[in-house]
Amino acid sequence: MTxxxxxxxxxxxxxxxxxxxxxxxxxxLGAPVEFMSLERIRAEHGPDGLSDIVTDSAGVAPVTDDTQMTLFTVEGLIRAAVRADRGVSHPPSLVHRAYLRWLDTQRLPGPPPEPSGWLAAQPWLYARRAPGNACLSGLESPGMGTPERPKNPGSKGCGxxxxxxxxxxxPQAWATPEAVFDLSAECATQxxxxxxxxxxxxxxxxxVxxxxxxxxxxxxxxxxxxxLATRTGHEETTAALRAALAAADADPRSPDRIERLGGAWVAEEALAIxxxxxxxxxxxxxxxRALLLSVNHSGDSDSTGSICGNLLGTWHGETALPPDWVAAVExxxxxxxxxxxxAMEQTQPTHLHGDHGPPLRWLRRYPA
Structure with missing residues (x-):
């Protein structure tokens, strides 16, 4: 669609x-206080907890595996779109291959001599930032997890x-909420x-x-x-999401309420927070203020901060984000x-790899 x-x-x-x-x-924002209790956060950063993004000596605020994997999700989906325009495409397989490229960033000291695509050539991504065990083991084991044969069948971590x-x-009318629900869930079983x-x-x-x-x-x-109501096994996710909506009505802006929603180490709690x-x-x-609230709690602060940031950025657009924090982020x-x-691939693909564009240039960025 153009x-x-x-x-x-x-x-x-x-x-x-x-x-x-x-x-x-x-x-x-949440990475420096991950694994800390709320009491310790307040002891180290003051009674209101963490109040600003933390940067290193170069003025950079490092991200974690949450951002790393999100970027490779995007890259895999772009490759799926390019491949669909050139023939048969199976998006979960392309996303899985993208996650394997992320896995390489966790095992190699830097980009390989001939990286596949431009994203895997970025040196800053080759940093191990406390990746989740289920993400590592699911991708390290042979084969690709599927809904019929998922990897780590007992795991529901926030990864x-x-x-x-x-x-x-x-973009609007390009894919329905139901379609993206199913694709995301299928890729999560990897x-x-x-x-x-x-x-x-x-x-x-x-x-989103x-x-x-x-x-x-x-x-x-x-x-x-x-x-969710139409999916088998939805009860925990439905209950957590309903609890989040009720909490926002009854007791907004409360770190104590976050503590009652959970620690976010599991998927439904991270989404709810x-x-x-x-x-x-x-x-x-x-x-x-929303982002600060999302990281000042005794739990997986970087993941809840990331999810909250995804939601707010999509809802309000990029200009609503704190510019000083945006400028510092790794x-x-x-x-x-x-x-x-x-955005270009999803809205103007014919100008990139159709009759009007330079297909070789785009395919070097996103090999099909």
Missing amino acids: VTDRSALERFRSRVRGCLIGGAVGDA TVMRSAPFGLY THGHPTGYLAAGAFAAI RALVDGADLRAAAAVALDL GVYCALSYPDPDEVR GRGTILELADDW
């Missing part, structure tokens, strides 16, 4: 950029949700086989998809709940470049 309405193109690109850079900002926002980043793990990933993608269409977050969550924090500060001018140039590539 989108020609310039205002629609600009809105879409802003949401894509907002989603990816917002997730990276939330990830980098599914934190990488799945890109599945929802399609590492996590518990129904809650892959259904929470599907719900997250459906929420509805936000891309211009829905507000509460309406987007309702879309996901409707889809991200949604709760984004709804607690729904105004575009309050994004900074890999900003790569993230925004990839976001723009995604």
Whole structure:
């Protein structure tokens, strides 16, 4: 599909950029306090907890495996779109191969002599930032996990949700919320086989998809709940998402409420906390406060920050994000470049690998 309405193109690109850079900002914000209790966070950063992004000696705020895997999700989906335009394409297989390229970044000291595509050539991605055990073992074991034969069938860790926002980043009328739900859930089984793990990933993608269409977050969550209701094993994810909506109504802006929603080490809790924090500060001018709320708790702070950032960036667009934090985040140039590539591939593919464009140049970036 080629989108020609310039205002629609600009809105879409802003949401894509907002989603990816917002997730990276939330990830980098929460990374220094991951594994800390709320009491320790307050002891080290003051009674209000962490109040600003933490940078290294070079002024850079490092991201974690959450952002790394999210970027390779995008790259795999772009390759799937390129391949579809040139013949038969199976998106889960292309995403799996992208995740194997991410796995190489966790095992190699730097890019190989002949990296596959431009993303795998980025040296800054070759840093091991506490990757999840299920993600590593699911990808290291032979074969690809599928809904029929998932990897790690007992695991429902948040490693599914934190990488799945890109599945929802399609333009209006290009893919339905149900389609992205199913694709995200199927790809989640490549590492996590518990129904809650892959259904929470599907719900997250459906929420992002509805936000891309211009829905507000509460309406987007309702879309996901409707889809969950038709899936076997949805009960834990549905209960967690409903608890997040109720908490945002009854007790917004409370770190103590986050503690009651869980620690976010499992998928449904991470999704619930991200949604709760984004709804607690729904105004575009309050994004900074929402992100701070999302990381000041005794749990997986980088993942909840990442999820909250994905949601807020998609909902409000890139210009709502705190510019000083965006400027500091590691890999900003790569993230925004990839976001723009995604937006172009999904809206103007014929100019990239059709009759009007230079197919060899694009295929060198995204080999089919």
